[in-house]
Amino acid sequence: MVAPFLQYHEPGIIDILILVSFFTFLWISEYASNKIIRAGIIGPIAVGIIYGQPLANILHHDWQETFLYLGYIGLILIIFEGGLSTRLDLLKANFGLSLIAAATGVLCPIGFSYLLLYLGFGYGAVETFIIAAALSATSLGTTFAVIAGASKSVDLSQTRVGAVLISAAVMDDVSGLVMSSVIHQLGTLSSSPAPNLGWLIGRPIVASAAMALLTPVLAKWVFAPLFRGWVEHHFAKLDHLSNITLMILVLSAFIAIASFAGTSVLFGAFLAGTFLTYLPSKHPSGPFVVLSREQGEKEKDKSPTFVHTFELYCLDTQTYVLAPLFFASIGFAIPFLDLWSGRAVWRGLVYTLLMLVAKFLVGIVIPISSFATCPRRSKSPAPQEKKGLSRTVHSTSLSPALLLGMAMVARGEIGLLIVEIGYNNTSYVSSDGFITAIWAILLNTILGPMAVGLLVKFRGEAIAKGPWGLVDAPEAGINGGSNVALAEGMMEEGRQ
Template identity: 65%
Template sequence: MAGGFLQYHEPSIVQILILISFFFFLSLAAWLSAKFIRADIIGQIAVGIIYGTPLANILLETWQETFLALGYIGLILIIFEGGLTTRLDLLKANFLQSNVGAATGVLFPIGLSYLLLYLGFGYGAVEVFIIGAALSATSLGTTFAVISSASKDVDLSQTRVGTVLISAAVIDDVSGLVMSSIISDLGGLSEGGGESLGWVIGRPILASALMAILTPILTKWFFAPIFRKFIEPRFHVYDHMLNIVLMVLVLCAFISIAAYAGTSILFGAFLAGTFLTYLPSKTPEGPFNVLTREEGEQNKDRSPTFVHTFEAYLMDVQEYLMAPLFFASIGFAIPFVSLWTGKAIWRGVVYTLLMAFAKVVVGVWIPVWDYFTTRKANAQDAEAEASPTKLNKQSRKGTWASAALLGSAMVARGEIGLLIVQIGYNETSYVSEDGFLTAIWAILLNTIIGPITVGLLVKYYGKTIGDSSWGVQAPIGEESEKSNRAVQPDALELGRRGLGEA
């Protein structure tokens, strides 16, 4: 009732020790899995399985629900950071490759699912579509987490292959969440209620398309000019304070629009990051055009960028609290004990291998694209001398390493796959228990296989990828006098400076 209050009770020593051990083992498991298999998220998922309902059920159910909510905020922050640091100039330059890769990453899992599950295992047609839709989504949270932690030698977010990966994963995730919205309403349709099938399918597709189209148009022609002319000259005076206020307002606005429009709030979080990065002016005299955070903080006529503010105020809480809770919450949602039957295991393993192939095949487009690009270049310059054999071998090695990286990084399904298949299992009558367990096996194993493979690839071929034509790129379209302002700007700032030319 109004005016009431929550009675304060000191937590018991058992509860306190459980929480301390939970967060300690989250950090320890992340460190161990990062050290030995180059994928810290695997350890955090394992701790979630052990402490959560699937296995020991040590945490209270209300705690698990709270951690799931906090973890989802962590996921939103991961995606938001990805939007802030994504190279929009590279995204624009590789738009076709990204869309082709994304289409492959959606169509192959669904198509191959029908070959195995429908023709081989005898599952129903709608059931196979739901499972295939779950396995068509690429885990955005896992993708950004792997990119940020895979290597200290090369910043994958600033590479051409990393940009294609991020944009393809975003498109796949949006496609998966659009299909999850459709699946969520299939239960009502099967019972004769709810909205028409056309609107159920069309609304999330229309909402996603409109947000993707209108955001860059309105940002470039309306919001950015207003911000640069009327707000920016006084905005930078308060440095981080106004930055964080604007970041919170924009993020909340975008995820709210996405939620009420019927599309993914994760897509809204990504768009919010790209929107903020484009707002400030990119001229050398602009207050946000700084190379380091210290330059923005110490000069009265300069300001830290939104990336700098994220690093100062949100990075630590995201990295050490929110993100671990998100990956632990994935563990909460895995029916671990039910997975261990002979039938579930062999079907799950076979389907896992097929679904891993269905995403790895996305990487084939990189050598295909290089092949046609080389042919086109040779046709335009027939008199050009052939490159030395050593250079050709090195170039091919970089191309195939980039292809393997792209395909492997698309393998992890994670949170979106679990969400879709659980919606199909819990809210419709189409997904059987056998189909549900088969899908869970594939989602779980692919979420483990993908980050491990990426970690190993970056460990042994990171420099090769970074030096290849699919590696770190100079800002596209930037004037030479701007690009020469500093000898070695940091990686995030290099990405930020390239955004204005997108």
């Protein structure tokens, strides 16, 4: 008879030492890769490859599955933190440019893929589309991880170029979800009854647009007035406990709605963070308007902000456990040994370079926008003045353009998800095509963050001081991590 409970057994010493070594190498590799190549995510990916099925298979299979789930929670928290700390006024001001950047980041990889894979390598049209869809996505988790890693020298979330990057990455993530939904059903399109292709494609688009539109509307006209009038003054009594309870409820609600509606859970996590930034009052006497976390904790009529609470309850666990597990889980999914045939290597490297260029081209929107919006004179400038103006635009936009293009390169979890759906759930993707795609996804996920880290190290200060750099927040005197003051750019302040 099986006991109706889990029987407690002391773990074996070998298992304990394996787990201790796994987490130790996760931390050491993250530190080393951050110091050496300024891209801390690379080390945990390498550790995942070594400890997981791709290479040594040291971890038990059920451990790897558990770490994958825990890592995905870490990914959700990375995106949620990004939503809490993102400058919404900058997102709104640069929305049009972000849309152009996102479209460039999707269309260029698809177009280049058909030129190389379909016309050059002879892959099928549908197979090429699936691989191209995987390489058109941008890793939202990696994007926020890169931004957080660079914030020690410059807080990219407070810059114009950072706002364009975040918006474009979110849009690419949603477009990747749409294509993954289509790919997931490709194997059943010929079945009877065939799925409704229009609804299959339209559902994620409609769901994403609806959530993006309804979130600010409901926040402004429904939830913010209720919160400010009836709730927020009670939060000062329990401080962090009230905050973390509301944060868990809001995050759970948004990701559940996103999942059942058919859009990205990660998109839901991002919206949950931005939703919370708008709820509290922005009046100087408001409970959440504080100069520091200590003020919110000590004064009876003040409360720590949601960012303060995230830092207290979640940040250490996310930084040292969940986020490394997420990047290690990417390593678990890399078929490492299959990558090393001569044919796989040269095709993978060629495709990697092409896909690097395809996303890197996104950065061109920065100098084009700078030139288009530079001050115009009533009279045509002299030829010498034109040259000087071109040099000025070039010098102030080159580094931000490089930053945007490099940061969009990483494909990460979204690219792996799409190509594995195509390989495992359809008959269109061959083993050769799958390995070619894996090469491009893996190397782009490594090279992009490396390039961003090095660029920020040497040019971060110049970017921050330039026209695409730091922008003073509304109510700049109210800071201390309180991002409620930053939601002004998304929606006008409602009357209390």
